[in-house]
Amino acid sequence: MAIDRTTAPAIKDAVEFEVRLKPCEQFTLDNGTPVYSIDAGAEEVVMVELVFHAGNWYEEKNIVAATTNHLLKNGTKRQNAFEINEHFEFYGAYLSRACYNETATITLHCLNKHLESLLPVVTELLTEAIFPEQELAIYKQNQKQRLEVNLKKCDF
Numbered sequence: 001m002a003i004d005r006t007t008a009p010a011i012k013d014a015v016e017f018e019v020r021l022k023p024c025e026q027f028t029l030d031n032g033t034p035v036y037s038i039d040a041g042a043e044e045v046v047m048v049e050l051v052f053h054a055g056n057w058y059e060e061k062n063i064v065a066a067t068t069n070h071l072l073k074n075g076t077k078r079q080n081a082f083e084i085n086e087h088f089e090f091y092g093a094y095l096s097r098a099c100y101n102e103t104a105t106i107t108l109h110c111l112n113k114h115l116e117s118l119l120p121v122v123t124e125l126l127t128e129a130i131f132p133e134q135e136l137a138i139y140k141q142n143q144k145q146r147l148e149v150n151l152k153k154c155d156f
Contacts, residue, residue, distance in 0.1 A: 047109050048119070050126075054104040066099040067139060072106070073097065074135035076128040081135060084121065093118050 025037045059065040073095060074081040088095050093110035106126070110118050 044112050045109065046112050046115055047107060048115070048122075049105055049107045050122075052104045052106075053102065055100045055102045057102050063143075065104060067136075068131070069097045069099040069104045069106075071131050071135055071139060072125050072129050074139075075130050075132040076124050077130060078124065078128070079121075080132070084125070087121055088118065091118055095122065 022038050022040065025039065026034065027037075028034050054065060054069075056065050073084055076084070079087070091110060091114040093108060093114060096105075096107045096109075098105045098107075106122065108118060108122055
């Protein structure tokens with residue numbers, strides 16, 4: 001059947017659709033932290049996302065929130081950046097960090113069977129990060145280079 005290109009298609013309202021989401025289970029931990037969970041079946045993977053009120057809105061100086069969030073994974077009292085990355089890589093896990101206007105997140109993707117080995121390291125990152133001077137210097141240099149490249153992109 002050929003499409004009649006002489007007649008415009010009917011206009012539909014952009015909000016005229018139905019979204020069906022799986023039910024979300026909500027409960028509160030003993031320490032008062034709310035937890036939201038979706039039972040998505042019998043997948044062997046898990047994503048744990050920790051959301052903190054720690055974004056750009058809360059910083060006293062520019063880029064402190066993003067820098068802090070980025071450097072969390074670069075060293076603790078017990079492990080350096082290489083050892084931390086090796087640990088996550090050994091288990092085939094991925095740990096990402098992001099900083100937004102009002103929140104900062106840390107997201108762990110891993111197999112269910114490795115969660116018990118990985119969560120203590122995530123806790124260590126949050127409670128024992130040392131922000132090594134050398135890692136900060138590397139981060140600053142990378143940010144300067146990124147800025148130089150981005151400024152050159154706009155040259156005409």
